[in-house]
Amino acid sequence: FGLWxxxxxxxxxxxxxxxxxxxxxxxxxxxxAITRWQYVLDLSRTEIQDYIIDAVSEVLSVPGISYLKWDxxxxxxxxxxxxxxxxxxxxxxxxxxxxxxxxxxxLFESCSGGGGRMDPGILYYMPQTWISDNxxxxxxxxxxEGTSYAYPLPCMTAHVSAVPNHQTGRITPLSIRGHVAQxxxxxxxxxPDDLPESEKIEIVQQIETAKRLRTLMRSGDFYRIASPYAxxxxxxxxxxxxxxxxxLLFARILSVPNPNVTTVKLKGLLPGENYxxxxxxxxxxxxxxMYMGIHIETGAQDYFSILKHLIVI
Numbered sequence: 001f002g003l004w005x006x007x008x009x010x011x012x013x014x015x016x017x018x019x020x021x022x023x024x025x026x027x028x029x030x031x032x033a034i035t036r037w038q039y040v041l042d043l044s045r046t047e048i049q050d051y052i053i054d055a056v057s058e059v060l061s062v063p064g065i066s067y068l069k070w071d072x073x074x075x076x077x078x079x080x081x082x083x084x085x086x087x088x089x090x091x092x093x094x095x096x097x098x099x100x101x102x103x104x105x106x107l108f109e110s111c112s113g114g115g116g117r118m119d120p121g122i123l124y125y126m127p128q129t130w131i132s133d134n135x136x137x138x139x140x141x142x143x144x145e146g147t148s149y150a151y152p153l154p155c156m157t158a159h160v161s162a163v164p165n166h167q168t169g170r171i172t173p174l175s176i177r178g179h180v181a182q183x184x185x186x187x188x189x190x191x192p193d194d195l196p197e198s199e200k201i202e203i204v205q206q207i208e209t210a211k212r213l214r215t216l217m218r219s220g221d222f223y224r225i226a227s228p229y230a231x232x233x234x235x236x237x238x239x240x241x242x243x244x245x246x247x248l249l250f251a252r253i254l255s256v257p258n259p260n261v262t263t264v265k266l267k268g269l270l271p272g273e274n275y276x277x278x279x280x281x282x283x284x285x286x287x288x289x290m291y292m293g294i295h296i297e298t299g300a301q302d303y304f305s306i307l308k309h310l311i312v313i
Contacts, residue, residue, distance in 0.1 A: 001064050001065055001066060001067070002065070002066065002067030002068060002069065002107075003059065003065060003067070003068050003069070004068075004069045004071060005056070005059075005068060005069070005070060005071065006038075006070075006071045006072065006073065006074075007041075007052050007055070007056055007070065007095075008040060008041055008043060008052070008072050008092070009036075009038040009039065009040060009041065009072070009073075009074055010023065010024060010038065010039050010040075010041050011037055011038055011039075012034065012037070012039065013037075017039070023041055023042055023045075023048050023051075024039035024040065024041065024042065024078075025039065025040040025041070025042045025076070025077070025078050025079065025080075025084075025088075026039075026078045026080070027078050027079075027080050028080065030078070032077070032078045033077045033078055035074050035075065035077065036073060036074045038074045040074060040076060040077070040078075042088075043088050043091035043092050043095065044084065044087035044088050044090075044091050045091070046091075048091075049091050049094055049095050052095050053095055053098045053099060056068075056099055057099065057102055057103075060099070060102075060103050060106055065106065066105065066106055066107060067106065067107045067109070068106055068107070068108050068109070069109045069111055069130065070108055070109065070110055070111065070126060071111045071112070071130075072111070072112040072113075072116075072117060073111075073112070073113055075113075076088070089121070093121060093125070096108070096122075096125035096126070097125070100125050107127075107128075108125060108126040108127075109126055109128050109129065109130060109157060110122050110123075110126035110128070110129045110130070111129065111130035113133075114130060114131055114132040114133050114134070115129055115130070115131035115132060115147065117129070118131070118151065118155070123151075123155060127154070127155065128154065128155055128156070128157050128185050129151075129155055129156065129157065130157045131143060131144070131147050131156050131157065131158075131184075133167065134167045134168070135159055135161035135165065135166075135167070135189055136161075136165040136167055136168040136170050136172070137165075137170075137172045137176045137177040137180045137181075137303070138168075138170060138172065138176075138253055138303065139167070139168060140158065140180050140181075141180060141228040141234045141251060141253070142228050142229065144156055144158060144180070144183055144184060145224060145227060145228065145229070145234070145236070148222055148224070152222070153183055153184055153217055153218075153222055153238070154184075154185060154217070154218050156183075156184035156185060157184060157185045157187065158180065158181040158182075158183065158184025158185060158186060158187070159181060159186075159187045159188055159189040160174070160177045160178050160181045160186075160187070160188045160189065160190065160203075160206070161177065161188075161189040161190055162189070162190035162191070162194070163177075172303045173303055173305075174199050174202050174203070174206075175202070175305060176251060176303050176304070176305040178202070178203075178206040178209075179249050179251065179305045179306070179307045180249070180251065180305070182206075182209065182210060182213060182217065182247075182249070182307065183217070183222075183236055183238070183249060186210040186217075188203070209307070209309075212278075212309070213247055213309065216238055216240050216245055216246075216247060217238055217247075219240070219241060220238040220239050220240050220241065220245075220246075221238065221239050221241070221268060222236065222237070222238050223236065223237040223238070223239065223266075223267045223268060224236060225237055225264060225265070225266070225267065226250075226264070228251075228253065232252060232253050232254055232256070233250065233251070233252050233253070233262065234249070234250070234251040234252075234253070235248065235249065235250045235251075235264050236248070236249045237249075237266055237267060237268070239267070239268040239269065243268060243269055243270045244270065244273070244311065244312040245309075245310070245311045245312070246266065246268070246269060246275070246309075246310050247307065247308065247309045247310075248264065248266060248294070248307070248308045248309075248310075249305065249306075249307055250262070250264055250296050250298075250305065250306050250308075251303075251304070251305040252298050252303075252304040252305070253302070253303065254302050255300050255301050255302045255304075256298070256300070257300070259298050259299075259300065261295050261296070261297055262295070262296045262297075262298055263292075263293040263294070263295055263296075264293055264294055264296060265289070265290060265291065265292075265293040265294075266289040266290055266293070266294065267290060269286040269289055269290055270286045270312065271285070271286045271287035271290065272286065272287070273285075273286045273312045274286070274312065274313055275289060275310040275311065275312055275313070276310065276311055276312075276313045277308055277309070277310050278308075278309040278310070278311065279309075283313065284310065286312075289310070294308070
């Protein structure tokens with residue numbers, strides 16, 4: 001069970017603000033700007049840090065809470081001096097140090113308008129980040145690949161969301177939404193009651209796949225074989241440290257008339273070993289997969305994807 005909070009903000013229509021209007025970040029002698037019907041609490045002050053620590057601790061002390069999404073959607077304004085941002089973040093670190101120490105079994109996830117707060121200091125306390133409110137599967141090919149240049153896959157929360165997508169209006173198959181979300185902290189952002197029975201069955205299969213790939217995705221090496229930034233296809237691969245297990249995603253964004261068979265050459269495998277493809281009877285040599293490649297028949301539809309899991313036999 002998890003909660004979604006925005007502890008660094010305060011609404012003017014609240015008991016806290018009516019009691020402590022001076023707790024909002026503000027330039028002395030000026031009226032602070034209001035954004036999203038909120039002010040920012042002044043985390044440079046110890047008494048405000050202590051208030052947030054105590055308030056959040058009271059909530060997290062309720063039995064059964066194991067996850068907290070810590071959001072910050074309002075941008076900073078009204079900083080009183082040029083060094084204020086630094087003092088604010090040091091105060092935030094103190095808050096998070098106290099909370100994560102008190103509740104070591106609670107998973108904290110960071111969010112700030114998406115990936116706006118994903119620096120190593122925050123990742124020390126919150127090991128995963130909601131990297132974008134845009135959860136459209138095709139957009140996520142670009143977003144997750146771009147993020148991967150700076151951060152490993154386990155830092156990125158990646159959810160299968162409902163369609164039409166709330167950001168783009170795009171309708172994509174459940175299969176590609178599930179395949180792309182496997183390359184991050186896999187989860188769902190939809191109401192299963194709204195789905196047909198066939199998709200509920202598919203979700204069960206996706207969750208089973210996520211559990212089977214969990215260790216590989218957390219600790220393996222990530223390869224970008226074909227980039228969506230460079231063309232119509234995207235191919236990603238994760239290889240275990242011992243090179244005996246790998247998973248390949250191939251995604252085609254738009255349909256191609258009369259498509260040829262696509263060949264994807266894998267990377268980082270053991271050339272002298274044989275790899276068995278899960279769910280089929282196919283066996284490939286490691287050298288075959290890397291130097292000749294694996295054939296993928298894409299079909300003639302938009303938003304096509306396939307996920308292949310191979311293990312040394």
